[in-house]
Amino acid sequence: MDFETGRAEPGGYALYGVRHFDLEATLDCGQCFRWEKKDEGAYEGTAFGLRRAVTQQGDRVFFHRVGEEEFYRVWWDYFDFGRDYGALKALFATDPVLCRAVDYAPGIRVLRQEGWETLCSFILSQNNNIKRIKGLVDRLCSQFGAPIPGGRGFPAPRRLAALSPEELAPVRSGFRAKYIIDAARAVEEGRVELEVLPHLPLEEARAMLRTIHGVGPKVAECALLYGFGRAECVPVDVWMSRVLTRWYPAGLPEAIRPVAGLAQQYLFHYARMEGVTEETLFS
DNA sequence: CGCCAGGCTTCTA
DNA sequence: TAGAAGCATGGC
Numbered sequence: 001m002d003f004e005t006g007r008a009e010p011g012g013y014a015l016y017g018v019r020h021f022d023l024e025a026t027l028d029c030g031q032c033f034r035w036e037k038k039d040e041g042a043y044e045g046t047a048f049g050l051r052r053a054v055t056q057q058g059d060r061v062f063f064h065r066v067g068e069e070e071f072y073r074v075w076w077d078y079f080d081f082g083r084d085y086g087a088l089k090a091l092f093a094t095d096p097v098l099c100r101a102v103d104y105a106p107g108i109r110v111l112r113q114e115g116w117e118t119l120c121s122f123i124l125s126q127n128n129n130i131k132r133i134k135g136l137v138d139r140l141c142s143q144f145g146a147p148i149p150g151g152r153g154f155p156a157p158r159r160l161a162a163l164s165p166e167e168l169a170p171v172r173s174g175f176r177a178k179y180i181i182d183a184a185r186a187v188e189e190g191r192v193e194l195e196v197l198p199h200l201p202l203e204e205a206r207a208m209l210r211t212i213h214g215v216g217p218k219v220a221e222c223a224l225l226y227g228f229g230r231a232e233c234v235p236v237d238v239w240m241s242r243v244l245t246r247w248y249p250a251g252l253p254e255a256i257r258p259v260a261g262l263a264q265q266y267l268f269h270y271a272r273m274e275g276v277t278e279e280t281l282f283s
Numbered sequence: 284c285g286c287c288a289g290g291c292t293t294c295t296a
Numbered sequence: 297t298a299g300a301a302g303c304a305t306g307g308c
Binding site: 127128129130131132135172173174175176 | 289291293
Binding site: 175179213216237 | 302304305
């Protein structure tokens with residue numbers, strides 16, 4: 001397990017002896033869009049209808065205004081504590097390129113986010129950068145999400161299915177508005193069953209998601225990996241495409257394929273590291 | 284196949 | 297500081 005002890009303390013729930021966990025790298029590597037770093041260094045965000053703050057100092061992670069019950073019901077899963085990242089990284093260490101990528105950002109974890117929110121967020125993400133995606137998700141929630149203590153939750157499919165593109169215009173999502181509406185209607189009408197996506201044979205899960213207008217291969221892989229727990233899914237953007245072409249022309253090693261999506265997260269972050277150009281990276 | 288569509292951020296001159 | 301590039305998908 002990736003922490004030694006957890007205990008309720010005044011004001012929240014604390015983990016001690018946390019390993020393979022870098023809050024900043026995890027929340028800032030393009031997999032989630034509803035967390036912001038506050039001035040005091042805390043990350044404040046919303047997931048599963050809960051607005052919370054999390055801080056990390058070394059190997060201590062503190063969940064503000066969280067009790068033990070909520071930690072194990074919500075945040076344990078969200079931060080992927082059910083997975084042994086020590087074992088994962090031992091596997092990745094067998095591959096020289098992955099070894100370097102993991103060393104570059106050893107505390108990255110792949111979050112287990114809510115499926116519907118993840119699907120919508122990655123529909124909005126297409127042809128966009130992280131800063132703008134955060135703005136779009138924020139406006140979508142503040143205008144259509146149900147009130148929760150301290151903010152708004154992510155709008156339910158039923159709420160969005162009833163909207164027209166004109167009503168979604170204040171979100172300023174451009175041509176993606178009609179995609180969000182189709183996704184919401186697909187869920188409402190039962191054309192897409194979110195509950196089965198974690199268990200369906202992978203090709204069927206992909207095909208089901210791609211019946212939604214505006215969901216292509218990249219968005220489908222993102223939703224399955226980040227929102228439906230499908231660790232074998234690999235979103236291939238322009239950076240991952242370069243990584244795969246240069247270092248894995250025959251594909252990722254067999255042993256890594258069941259967790260290829262997690263490998264992807266380290267490789268993607270490494271490939272995009274600051275100050276590195278295509279020439280230095282691929283020389 | 285190639286091009287364009289919202290709109291915004293980031294990169295480049 | 298202006299202008300260009302980039303982004304993922306679908307429609308033509």
